[in-house]
Amino acid sequence: MVMEQTEIKEGADFPATNAREQPINRLFGTQPAAWLYLLPSLILFAVFVFYPLFRTLQLSFFLSDSKGLPTVFVGFNNYARLLSSPEFLASAGSTLLFVLYTVPTTIILALILALLANEKLKGIGFFRTIFSSSMGISVAASSVVWLFIFNPSAGILNRLLSLLGVTGINWLADPNWALFSVSLTTIWLHLGFTFLILLGGLQNIDEHLYENAQIEGCGYWYRLRRITLPMLSPTLFFVITVSMIDAFQTFGQIDLLTKGGPGNATNLIVYSIYQKAFINFDFGMASAEVIVLFLCILLITALQFKFGERKVHYQ
Known part of the structure; x- marks a missing residue:
């Protein structure tokens, strides 16, 4: 009898416990502890990502004062002015050219260096360090170095051209060469990071695949x-996506090398946003340009995931 009463009491406790847990489960799911671990990250994202994005979207529909406070609601007028502005269209064209110059070149060079560094040769660790060294240099420091390299009178590039009998180029002051010069700096700056990621992807490929191919008599190419390329495709997909987003957001080397000149030849979208917001104090137009840039990056990233991921081979 005692055992039966105990069993009945224990059985009667379960519905009450389940009743208390149901509201918690509906709010947090079946693992509320997981939300506690995610809570710090969610707070950081809300404060530093979602709230600024919402405020930028709100500000893009207003004219603002010099402090960035909204004054007059203008609706989509800022977007209409922006998309019809020759300055913005020229800036968008320069940005696209910059992305085309930097992203494919950086990935191809990094892939070649990663293939060389992946070979089992004596002293290859030294070359791996050299190839990845640009990763440890800041944008400011590297821009100062390249300012000396591009110097029209004392720079090493024009010294080399003079040895070849070629007239020196004013790399940063010539509108025909300024964007190329900034792109060259960016390629060098991003090469180390891209190289390390691709080298890590190469070293994760199973060696048995190469051994079986050699037994079958397959050549290197x-x-x-x-x-190599099919097994490296997830890493390549990641590198292409990150490099594309990073290229659209380039600012530091533009500000230090050319300040958007000469003749707005290097006035990329992010630097144009900086000029509108913190030099001209036109925060409404700057916010509209931010939203347009965000939508462009979002569209390009979505297209990459839709069409590019089809060619990715996951092990």
Whole structure:
């Protein structure tokens, strides 16, 4: 009898416990502890990402004063002015050219260096360090170094051209060469990070695949095309996506090398936003340009995931 009463009491406690847990489960799911671990990250995202994005979207519909406070609601007038502005269209064209100059070149060079560094040769660790060294240099420091390299009278590039009998180029002051010069700086700056990521992807490829291909008599280029690139495709997809987003957001080297000149030849979208907001104090137009840039990056990233991920081979 005692055991039966105990069993009845224990059985009667379960519905009460479940009743208390149901509201918690509906709010946090079946693992509320997971939300506690995620809470610090969610707070940081809300404060530093979602709230600024919402405020920027709100400000893009207003004219603002010099302090950035909204004054007059103008609706989509800021967007209409922006999309019809020759300055913005020229800035968008320069940004696209900059992305085309930097992203494919950086990835191709980093892939070649990663393939060389992945070979099992004596002293290859030294070259791996050299290839990845640009990763540890800040944008400001590297821009100062490249200012000396591009110097029209004492720079090493014009010294080399003079040895070849070629007239020196005013790299940063010539509108035909300024964007190329900034792109060259950006390629060098991003090469180390891209190289390390691709080298890590190469070292994760199973060696048995290469051994089986060698037994079958497959050459290097066949192994590269049929084994290396397909197995490296997830890493390449990640690198392309990150490099594309980073190229659209380039600011530091533009500000230090050319300040958007000469003749707005290097006035990329992010630097144009900076000029409108913190030099001209036109925060409404600057916010509209931020939203347009955000939508462009979002669209390009979505297209990459839709069409590019189809060619990604996951092990």
